[in-house]
Amino acid sequence: MSIKQQYAGFLDSNVLWKNVSLFELSQFDLQISDDFIPNELPIQISENEVLGKRVEHFFEYFINSSKNYKIILKNLQIFKDKITIGELDFLLEDQQQNQLLHIELIYKFYLYDPKKSESVLERWIGPNRNDSLLEKVTKLKEKQLPLLYRSETITTLQKLDIEPNNILQKVCFFGNLFVPLSYQNKKISHLNNDCIVGYWIHSEEFTEGKYGSCLYYIPQKKDWVTDPKRNEIWYPFTSILDKLNTQLIKKKSPLLWIKSNGDFFSKCFVVWW
Numbered sequence: 220m221s222i223k224q225q226y227a228g229f230l231d232s233n234v235l236w237k238n239v240s241l242f243e244l245s246q247f248d249l250q251i252s253d254d255f256i257p258n259e260l261p262i263q264i265s266e267n268e269v270l271g272k273r274v275e276h277f278f279e280y281f282i283n284s285s286k287n288y289k290i291i292l293k294n295l296q297i298f299k300d301k302i303t304i305g306e307l308d309f310l311l312e313d314q315q316q317n318q319l320l321h322i323e324l325i326y327k328f329y330l331y332d333p334k335k336s337e338s339v340l341e342r343w344i345g346p347n348r349n350d351s352l353l354e355k356v357t358k359l360k361e362k363q364l365p366l367l368y369r370s371e372t373i374t375t376l377q378k379l380d381i382e383p384n385n386i387l388q389k390v391c392f393f394g395n396l397f398v399p400l401s402y403q404n405k406k407i408s409h410l411n412n413d414c415i416v417g418y419w420i421h422s423e424e425f426t427e428g429k430y431g432s433c434l435y436y437i438p439q440k441k442d443w444v445t446d447p448k449r450n451e452i453w454y455p456f457t458s459i460l461d462k463l464n465t466q467l468i469k470k471k472s473p474l475l476w477i478k479s480n481g482d483f484f485s486k487c488f489v490v491w492w
Contacts, residue, residue: 220442220449223260228444229277230256232326233413235352235394241409242356247322247389249281270441274326278309278391287315291381297372305366310386319385323363325392327355328443328474330419330488331399331407339408343396346419346472346488352394364388395443397488400424417486422467425489427456434478435459437466447476447484467491 234246262280264273275294282288292310296303309322329343329352336342343352366372373383394414398407403418434453438445454462459475466473472490479485 220438220445222262222264223256224445224449225273225442226260226262226277226280227256227449228446229274230281231446232393232395232444233411235327235392235396235414236410242360244356244359244392245389247320247391249391251281268441270443271326273441274393274444275308275324278324282309282311287313288320289314291319292379295375297366297369297375299371304369304371305363307366307372310381318387319381321364321367321386321388323359323388323390325355325359325390326444327352327393328395328397330397330490331402333399333402340410343410346397346474346490347470348492359390364390397486417488419472419488419490422463422489422491425460425463430477431456432479436476436478437462437473438476440474443474447478447486448482450476453478463489 230251232251234248236242237246237248239245260280262276264276268276279290279293282290289312290309291312292307295307295310297305297307307321308324309320311320311322312318313320328346330346332342332344335344341351341353345351367383367386367388376383394410395416396407396410396414397417397419398405398415400418400420406412407415434455435458436447436450436453437459438447438450463473463475467489468491470491472488472492475487475489477485477487
């Protein structure tokens with residue numbers, strides 16, 4: 220997938236919640252529109268750059284293209300005794316409000332597992348079950364955001380003539396949510412349902428009887444942000460099954476792009492657990 224196609228996918232993304240009372244974290248809403256995609260996209264990203272870093276490039280380009288915001292700092296590393304203790308993602312100036320903003324940027328994929336907990340929010344987990352929404356929120360509230368007020372950070376910022384007490388903190392937390400097949404037409408409480416972009420199934424459910432008539436592609440993780448309709452290479456069920464099993468035996472849950480009925484596209488995680 221091209222950088223332009225990945226950037227277009229980024230612009231189609233949604234923040235995971237809008238109610239500031241949820242998690243007591245205020246979202247930085249970019250108010251994105253497709254008008255921001257030029258024909259030539261001057262973003263330089265190396266081929267092996269991971270998805271998270273790519274999203275940082277896309278965010279940076281969007282902000283630099285905006286009339287309302289200016290980047291003051293990005294990826295500012297904070298040290299204690301020559302050891303890195305953390306990093307501030309972005310420090311922006313809201314030029315309309317004359318306000319400095321510390322933005323932590325997050326771009327995540329979560330699956331809804333109804334069996335995991337009685338709590339709806341605890342049910343959102345990573346595709347391989349090794350991370351969760353609430354774990355990330357806890358890290359934000361207990362480590363990443365408080366970093367701004369550590370003495371080491373204050374000293375670093377003051378050397379740059381920046382007063383930390385004048386900085387307002389926000390998160391820009393994008394989410395791509397996948398629900399069980401039976402939940403596709405249900406509303407999920409608390410979170411922004413516009414973030415629901417697909418579904419997930421167990422590996423034993425992926426049978427030729429149910430899925431044999433479709434075409435498939437397994438994107439690299441760096442392309443997960445991209446709209447499947449941009450893809451030009453598709454494989455039949457029998458061909459994709461081998462590629463799928465190669466990942467499943469490694470306890471990796473691959474993302475499938477599915478093309479059905481000629482021009483209908485969908486996203487599905489096939490999980491190993």
